[in-house]
Amino acid sequence: MRRKVRERRVAATAVLLVSALTATLAAGCSSPGGRDDGRAPDTRPPSSPAEPTTPAAPPVLAVKIDNVPAAKPQTGLDTADIVYVEQVEAGLTRLMAVYATELPETVGPVRSARESDLELLRQFPDPTLAFSGAQSKLLPLIDQAPLNAQPPERTAGAYYRSPNRPAPHNLYLRPDRLMPSAPGAEALTVTGFRYGDAPLGGTADTSETVRYPATRFTFTWSEQQKGWQVSQDGTPTVTSEGERIAPATVVVQYVPIRKSEFHDFLGNYTPYTETVGSGRAKVLRDGRAFDVEWKRPTAEDGTEFTTADGGPVNFAEGQVWVVFAKAG
Known part of the structure; x- marks a missing residue:
């Protein structure tokens, strides 16, 4: 599976280069107008009319994944482009899986967010963060952060509980309920990698x-x-x-x-x-x-x-x- 993902990433990168060249050549003849994705157009003036602006990378999907023995084996972890390992309470760890080139059918078990996640995700433009709850005083900071927060209560049908595991290690995400398709390798260009x-x-x-x-x-x-x-x-x-x-x-x-x-x-x-x-x-x-x-x-x-x-x-x-x- 990873070999297929690598092949898709190489192909996506090639498409990105061609698309970037085409966009540069076409920049002079494009006309202003609204966006067709349902979001409000950006009305801010460019910093310099003589300089073309670089299009923002498409948003990635980041999912907080449980990492204790009761949560294993995890589902969808092998499809992620990046997996971050973070220390949490009691000396344990939690994972943040970032998806761009491929969306698996299911990811989980999904667990709660942490304050460190907000700083880590600032590198991605408008990322979608899938998580299950957070410390009560942290929730307002998540709502104020420049991301698309998607806990279970915000999107009906995106999450489900597996009957085969005890709670809280049985919450799973259907990624296609949060975004229609994988954003592609260009979403990872902001990482510096x-x-x-x-x-x-x-x-x-x-x-x-x-x-x-x-x-x-x-x-x-x-x-x-x-x-x-x-x-x-x-x-x-x-x-x-x-x-x-x-x-x-x-x-x-x-x-x-x-x-x-x-x-x-x-x-x-x-x-x-x-x-x-x-x-x-x-x-x-x-x-x-x-x-x-x-x-x-x-x-x-x-x-x-x-x-x-x-x-x-x-x-x-x-x-x-x-x-x-x-x-x-």
Whole structure:
């Protein structure tokens, strides 16, 4: 499945380049008018009449996914273009899966949002965030954020409860009820990620482990799958069909993780993962590890990864996991 997704991403990228060239040539003869997507037209004046504006990337779908043993195996995780791993209460983790090139039939189990999600999603124009609830004081901030918040109570029929699992680990999303089709690879151009040949150097590496206070992830290179097989606490991470999940690229990004202002009903404060700033990271691809630097100047920016000499770091085509680990 991932090979088909990679082929679609390559094809989509080619279409994007052709579309961008066509749009540039046609810009001089286009006429103003309303939008045909049902949304109000943008009436703001351009910053400079002589300079063409860059069209905004289409919105992605981001889904908060449960990541405790009772929630596994997850559904639709292997179809995501990007999977972010974030620390939550009690030293556990939660996932945010971002979809652009393909929408699976079902995603889940869906769980609640966190404050860190709002900063992380600011890089995407008008993203749709699918989640199930949040801390009561956080809900107004979600409503004020520049995103399309879609909890279960807002879209009838988009979510359902599976009778095969106990609540709260049984809530699933039908993505096509939130957006009619996948936005395409162009929706990912804002991330700052680059894809292509591996940088020079690096070290041979077939296994890396990232530890959180109450869980750990291990990524093991599979030559057969051309990806890094994911395991958590010694148990393979698989699809609902039993296939190993093996992203083509894994980024272990070392970031500040501090206490937020919010806590759960037990008094456990939610960790806040700071994704704006700079620091070090490790990029895993093609059975090798590369020590790199990351930089994200503002929340509206994507994240750039560079080598020690400032050169860009390319990721392998395919799924990317970004694992936010606490900077030491």
